[in-house]
Structures are given as C-alpha cells and as structure tokens.
Amino acid sequence: MSWWFWAFIVLLGLVVGASGTLVYKASRPVETTTAVKPVKSAGDVMHVSMTKKEVNRLIATYLSHQLKAGDVKYSFSVGNHAVLKGTFKFFGTQVHFGMVLDPYVQTNGNVLLKVTQINVGKLGVPVSYVMSYVANNYKLPGMVEVNTKRKMIVLRLNKLKLGNGLRVRADRIDLVHDEIDVTGYTVKAAK
Helix, strand or coil, X not given: CCHHHHHHHHHHHHHHHHHHHHHHHHCCCCCCCCCCCCCCCCEEEEEEEECHHHHHHHHHHHHHXXXXXXXXXXXXXXXXXXXXXXXEEECCEEEEEEEEEEEEECCCCCEEEEEEEEEECXXXXXXXXXXXXXXXXXXXXXXXXXXXXXXXXXXXXXHCCCCCCEEEEEEEEECCCCEEEEEEEECCCCC
16 A cells, blocks of 8 residues: 555545534534523613703703694703793783702602792792692693692603603702713513
8 A cells, every 4th residue: 555545544534533523513502701691571771870961952852852832832951950941822922931940859760840939021920829820721741740739840750651661760860060860771561
C-alpha cells in the first residue's frame, strides 16, 4: 500500500470527524449566560424622572389631543406651582381665569392639587364658590375629582388607562428641585 492510500484514509477520517463534530454542536441547545426568569403579567414596567419642562411638554401634547371644541379652553403648566389658565364664555363674553395649585403625591400614586388661588380676570374670587360652579356645570374627565369643601382637585391617575393594561402612578413631585418621578405599571386583566 502506498503512502497516498494512508494519506487519503487520514484525510477522510478528518473530514468525517469534523463533520460529525459540527453536526453534534449545531444540534445542541443554545447556552445563555444569564438565567431567564418568567415575566409576571402585572407589576412595574418603567420608572421615569422628568423635569418641569418635560412635564409641561407632555401635558401640552396630552391636552391638544384630548381637548375638542367646547365652552372652556384651558392650559395646564408646572412651574413653582401648578397653574391652570383658560377662558370660558359668560353671557357671550370671553372671560379669562387662572388657578394656582400646589401638587402633592398620595400614597396610591394619585396627584392631589390643593387650590391656593383663583382669579377670574383681575378679580380674586372665593375658591370654594368657583370650584363648586365648575364641578356642577362642566363635564370633567372621569379621572378628575373636585372636592369643593377641601379646596382640592384629585387627578386619579389610577383611573387613567393608557392601553394594553398600562397605567401610571406618581412617585414624587418636587417642584423646588425640578424633579417629578412617575412609574408605569401593568395590571392583570379581570377574567
């Protein structure tokens, strides 16, 4: 037998061995470096920290999509206080109003807005009277609750549905240090 024969046998063995190793390794499951835990269907999804400028941009976008033609036009912005400004028609005349509010976070993630001042035009008016008038005469979104006796408005963020079971809650509002923290979370759908 010639050395060509032995060289062919060795080469054939290498090709068969390499092919077998390649097939074996390709058929094995993929190893991951971290263990994958199953995801819960409900719980925190994201935490977001925003500045007052970012919150104002978000509110303006939300209101531009939510406000349709109606009797009351308004804007909401956050500075050293929260400020609600707008106009409404009174006996055919456009009347300007402004409301100064201090925001607080409730333990359930809703936002409590304590009304500190209301002006209609250049007139300072009693807070409870105006709040009672608004609560009785205007259709407010379901997530807005007006408490005229305590002079406060509650933004029930837990009633705000963003779609696909996504909700939002406020964690912290610190206007002095320009820090507003919110958490997005999912809830289990009722069966």
